[in-house]
Amino acid sequence: MPTGGSQSIPVHLANAAFFQVYNCAVGSPDCSQCLGREDLGHLCVWSDGCRPRGTLQPPPGTCPAPEIRAIEPLSGPLDGGTRLTIRGRNLGRRFSDVAQGVWIGSVACEPLANRYTVSEE
Structure with a gap:
């Protein structure tokens, strides 16, 4: 079996079946993104990284506090109405x-x- 690459394996099914294969760690760099995958039906949990939720693990809990990395613009009129962009993690x-x-x-x-x-913006 090759390593470091991909391999095609034929699958023969008697009846049509549809399923999704996913990797919790891919595309989930922080807790909010990881736990947000639940809306897609993905069973992931955050524990020093996004991992598959095992059958004996408790359901996802809370994430760390939000981390704001940038706010733009930094000033605006006192009347308000300025559109702000807040960027960070676990938002x-x-x-x-x-x-x-x-x-x-x-x-x-x-x-x-x-x-x-x-989680980001």
């Missing part, structure tokens, strides 16, 4: 996690669902 598993939870000082912000990227 929520889905839009509903941030929909009512973004504040600048004592002013509530309205996150935009069409601009939300799981």
